[in-house]
Amino acid sequence: EAGVAQSPRYKIIEKRQSVAFWCNPISGHATLYWYQQILGQGPKLLIQFQNNGVVDDSQLPKDRFSAERLKGVDSTLKIQPAKLEDSAVYLCASSLAQGREQYFGPGTRLTVT
C-alpha cells in the first residue's frame, strides 16, 4: 500500500514570499490533516478535512495560511506571505476514519530566510 505522498520535500524562500505544499493521502482515506512541526517540538494541528469539508481549522493562522482539498483527495496548503517563524516541517497525515490511527507523510521542510 502506498503511503502518504508530499511534495516538495524541501523549500527555501525569503520572508514575504508565498509557498504551496501538496499532499496525496492513502487511497480511500477520507480524513486528511496538516500539521506544523517546529524544531524540537511535537507536531501541531493546523487543519483537518473530512472528504472535502473542513472539520477543524481553529489553529490555522487564516491571515496567511490557507488550505483546500478539492474532490476530497489531494490537498494543498499555502502560506502567503511567509514569515521567519513559519520555518518548520509541514506534515500531512491521513486516516481511514475519525478516531483511527493516522499515517504521516515524509513532510516538507520549509526554511524562511
Next chain:
Amino acid sequence: SQQGEEDPQALSIQEGENATMNCSYKTSINNLQWYRQNSGRGLVHLILIRSNEREKHSGRLRVTLDTSKKSSSLLITASRAADTASYFCATDVGGGADGLTFGKGTHLIIQP
C-alpha cells in the same frame, strides 16, 4: 497549547535493556496514541489505546493508560539500536474533530 507532556525529555540506555516513557495530559480523551519519529522513516504510528482500555501490547511495546491520573506509559522491552528515535504521545479529545495534540516527545538513545 500542548496537551501531552512526555517524561523524561531524553533517555539513554544500553541495548537489551527496557525503556519506559511516560505521558501526562490535561483533558478528557477519546483515545491516546504513541508515535515514533526518526530521520529515516518520519512519524510512524505505534499504538492506539482507547479511553476505556487500560493496557495494550504490540510486539515489544506495552502501553498503559490511567484515565483517573490522566497518564500513559510506553514500555519498550529488549531495546535495539533501531529503537533510537523520538517518541511522542498524542491525544484525541473526540467531539467530532480528532486532530491530535502532541507532546514535545522523549528522545531515546540506545547505546550498542
